[in-house]
Amino acid sequence: xxxxxLRFLVPAMLVMAGAVVAAEPSTKSDAVGRPVSIDxxxxxxxxxxxxxxxxxxxxxxxxxxxxxDLTGLAGFxxxxxxxxxxxxxxxxxxxxxxxxxxxxxxxxxxATTEATVSGIKRIEPxxxxxxxxxxxxxxxxxxxxxxxxxxxxxxxxxxxxGFDPEFDFQQLTHDGLGRRxxxxxxxxxxxxxxxxxxxxxxxxxxxxxxxxxANLIRTWQSEGLRDDxxxxxxxxxxxxPDRRVLKAPxxxxxxxxxxxxxxxxxxxxxxxxxxxxxDIAIASVDRSGRVEFNRQGEVAILCRFMGRLESVRMMHIxxxxxxxxxxxxxxxxYVDTHVFAxxxxxxxxxxxxxxxxxxxxxxxxxxxxxxxxxxxVRAFLSTGGPDKR
Numbered sequence: 001x002x003x004x005x006l007r008f009l010v011p012a013m014l015v016m017a018g019a020v021v022a023a024e025p026s027t028k029s030d031a032v033g034r035p036v037s038i039d040x041x042x043x044x045x046x047x048x049x050x051x052x053x054x055x056x057x058x059x060x061x062x063x064x065x066x067x068x069d070l071t072g073l074a075g076f077x078x079x080x081x082x083x084x085x086x087x088x089x090x091x092x093x094x095x096x097x098x099x100x101x102x103x104x105x106x107x108x109x110x111a112t113t114e115a116t117v118s119g120i121k122r123i124e125p126x127x128x129x130x131x132x133x134x135x136x137x138x139x140x141x142x143x144x145x146x147x148x149x150x151x152x153x154x155x156x157x158x159x160x161x162g163f164d165p166e167f168d169f170q171q172l173t174h175d176g177l178g179r180r181x182x183x184x185x186x187x188x189x190x191x192x193x194x195x196x197x198x199x200x201x202x203x204x205x206x207x208x209x210x211x212x213x214a215n216l217i218r219t220w221q222s223e224g225l226r227d228d229x230x231x232x233x234x235x236x237x238x239x240x241p242d243r244r245v246l247k248a249p250x251x252x253x254x255x256x257x258x259x260x261x262x263x264x265x266x267x268x269x270x271x272x273x274x275x276x277x278x279d280i281a282i283a284s285v286d287r288s289g290r291v292e293f294n295r296q297g298e299v300a301i302l303c304r305f306m307g308r309l310e311s312v313r314m315m316h317i318x319x320x321x322x323x324x325x326x327x328x329x330x331x332x333x334y335v336d337t338h339v340f341a342x343x344x345x346x347x348x349x350x351x352x353x354x355x356x357x358x359x360x361x362x363x364x365x366x367x368x369x370x371x372x373x374x375x376x377v378r379a380f381l382s383t384g385g386p387d388k389r
Contacts, residue, residue, distance in 0.1 A: 024251060025249045025251075028073060030249060031068075031073060031249065031250075032060070032068075032070060032073055032106060032107040033060070033062065033068065033107065033249070034062070034063075034107065034108075035060035035061055035062055035068070035070070035106070035107045035109050036061050036062060036063055037060075037061045037109055038058060038059065038060050038061065038070060038074075038104070038106060038107065038109040038110070038111050039058075039059055039061070039111055040056055040057070040058050040059075040102075040104045040111045040112070040113045041056070041057045041059070041240060041256070042054075042056075042113065043113050043114070044113060044114040044115070044116075045092075045113065045114075045115055045116075046115075046116045046117075046118065047084065047092065047093075047094040047115065047116070047117045047118070048118050048119050049118075049119045049120075049122060049124050050094075050119065050120055050121070050122060050123075050124055051124070051126075051131075051216075052094055052119075052267065052268070053091055053092060053093055053268050053270070053271065054091070054092040054115075054268045055089075055090060055091055055092075055254070055255075055256035055257075055268055055270040055271075055289070056071060056076075056086070056090040056091075056092060056102075056104075056113070056256075057069070057071055057090065057240060057241075057254060057256050058070045058071045058073075058074045058090065058104055058106060058111070060106070060107060060109075064247075066246075066247045066250070067244065067245075067246070067250075068246070068250040069244075069246075069250065069252060069253045069254050070106045070107065071089065071090040071254045072088060072089060072090065072254070072290075073106055074090070074104050074105065074106035075104070075105045075106065076090070076102060076103070076104055077102070077103045077105070078100045078101070078102050078103075078115070079100050079101045079102075079103070080098065080099075080100035082095055082096050082098075083095055083096050083097075083098050083099070083100040083115065083117050084100065084102070084115055084117055086102070089254070089288055089290070090254065091270070091271070091288075092115065094117040094120050095117070095120070096117060096120055097117050097118050097119070097120050097121075098116075098117055099114070099115065099116045099117070100115050100117075101113070101114055101115070102114075102115050125220075125223050125226060126216055126219050126220040126223060127228055128165065128169060128220065128226065128227045128228050129165050129227075129228050129231055129232075129306070130228070130232070130261070130267075130272075130306065131216050131220075131272065132216060132217065132220050133162040133165055133168065133306070134162070134269070134272035134273070134274070134305060134306065135213045135216050135217060135272065136158060136162060136168070137161055137162050137274045137304065137305075138213060138271075138272060138273070138274050138287060139195060139206040139207055139213060140203065140206060141158060141195070141203075141206065142158045142159065142160060142161050142162050142168070143160075143161070144160060146203055148160040148161060153202070153203075154202060155176070156171070156175070156176070156180070157171060158171060161274075161304065161307070162306070162307070163307055165227075165231075166227075169227050172191065172225070173225050181221050181225055182221060183221055183222065183224055183225055186217070186218040186219075186221035186222050187218065189217075189221055191217065191221075192214065192217050192218060192221075195207060195213075195214070195217070196208075196209055196214065212271055213271075232261045232262045232263045232265070233261065233262045233306075234259055234260075234261060234262075234305065234306040234307070234308050235260045235261055235262050236259070236260040237257065237258075237259055237260075237303070237305055237306075237308045237310050238257070238258045238259075238260075238310075239255055239256070239257050239303050239310050239312050240255065240256045240257075240258070241253070241255070241312065242312050242313075243312060243313045243314075244312075244313075244314055244315070245315045245317065245345075246293065246314070246315065246316045246317070247316075247317045248316075248317065248318050248319045249319075250316075251292060251293045251316060252290060252291060252292045252293065253290075253291045253314060254288075254289055254290050254291070255270070255275070255285075255289035255290075255291065255301065255303070255312065256268065256270050256289065257269050257270045257273045257289065257303055257305065259305060259306070269305050270288070270289050271287075271288065272305060273289065273303050273304065273305045274303075274304045274305070275287065275289055275301060275302070275303055275304075276301070276302045276304075277291070277299050277300075277301055277302075278299050278300040278301075278302065279297065279299050281294065281295070282294060282295060282296075282297035282298070282299050282316075283297070283299045283301075283314060283316065285301050289303075291314055293314075293316035295316070295318070296316055296317060296318040296346065297315070297316065298313065298314070298315040298316075299313075299314050299315075300312070300313055300314075301313075301314055317345065317346055317347065318347070319347075320347035321347070324347055324349070325349075326344055326349065327349050327350070329350055356380065356381055356388075356389075357377065357381070359389055360372055360376070360377055360380045360381075361377075364376075
């Protein structure tokens with residue numbers, strides 16, 4: 001019977017909830033290991049516009065079939081360095097119009113991707129809805145714990161997570177007699193100085209003075225506090241990878257987020273996406289989309305941009321305990337098949353079969369929420385038959 005699997009489900013959940021710490025590789029060579037091959041995603045991309053970026057992902061493939069994110073450990077070299085630059089996190093910035101090949105090397109393996117850069121000198125105002133609103137979300141300003149609360153915070157209110165751009169535009173440009181913004185001297189604006197903690201701010205410093213987020217707020221103000229003339233909607237939001245199982249020594253995975261808008265434009269929005277983890281005790285995620293596991297387990301990483309929410313599943317499997325060996329227990333039914341498959345993947349041996357006394361106690365607690373009476377226990381223990389449990 002299906003109830004027989006209780007002896008496996010409960011111990012499995014308890015063990016999975018235990019703190020099996022994820023061990024950080026001690027050296028770069030340990031983190032890289034010996035990949036059989038590497039690949040870089042995307043294999044070809046275009047940077048179109050003066051602020052366009054692209055998050056690259058470098059993945060190592062290993063002999064045991066496992067995958068590791070090697071983006072932060074890889075070296076990047078453009079055949080034409082005047083076209084683009086790549087930072088330590090694998091984020092590409094355009095420098096000049098044209099095409100180039102980008103060579104990626106790590107662990108003695110190489111891969112290439114083709115890049116085309118255009119519109120570097122094009123005058124393109126900061127989009128209030130596609131760029132500035134996400135900045136307020138990434139910085140936490142429109143969060144429920146801050147100005148996105150129903151009553152706002154310290155006299156300033158924004159819509160929760162930027163769901164009402166029209167309201168937020170009015171709040172930023174007209175509320176408080178327009179004192180929060182400054183078109184003539186953006187560096188002296190209250191909205192920027194609060195976020196930089198250059199004036200007293202309960203929320204503290206939200207980003208660095210010369211960061212991409214600060215520059216967007218600064219530029220939007222200098223361009224005249226404009227709302228988008230022809231607002232576009234978000235048609236599709238894609239997160240890569242959408243699922244990943246990491247086996248020790250791998251403990252982290254970088255994410256890349258791409259948005260497709262109603263006007264057909266496709267743009268990398270990784271640095272404008274708000275990330276959060278369903279369980280920060282198991283894994284955390286920073287603003288750049290880097291997921292870092294603290295211990296074995298599985299989490300959902302929530303990725304939010306322009307009102308759209310996508311989630312990706314991430315799992316980390318730690319090294320098995322010393323002397324571990326899968327006991328290969330018999331399967332009583334299809335539930336056992338699935339439970340055993342998950343336990344085997346996690347290097348967790350199922351518990352031994354519980355006694356009849358333990359079984360009847362668990363059954364009553366699970367179904368009735370009370371302990372069985374002594375008479376009910378005796379009646380169950382005296383019952384025979386192959387379908388007893």
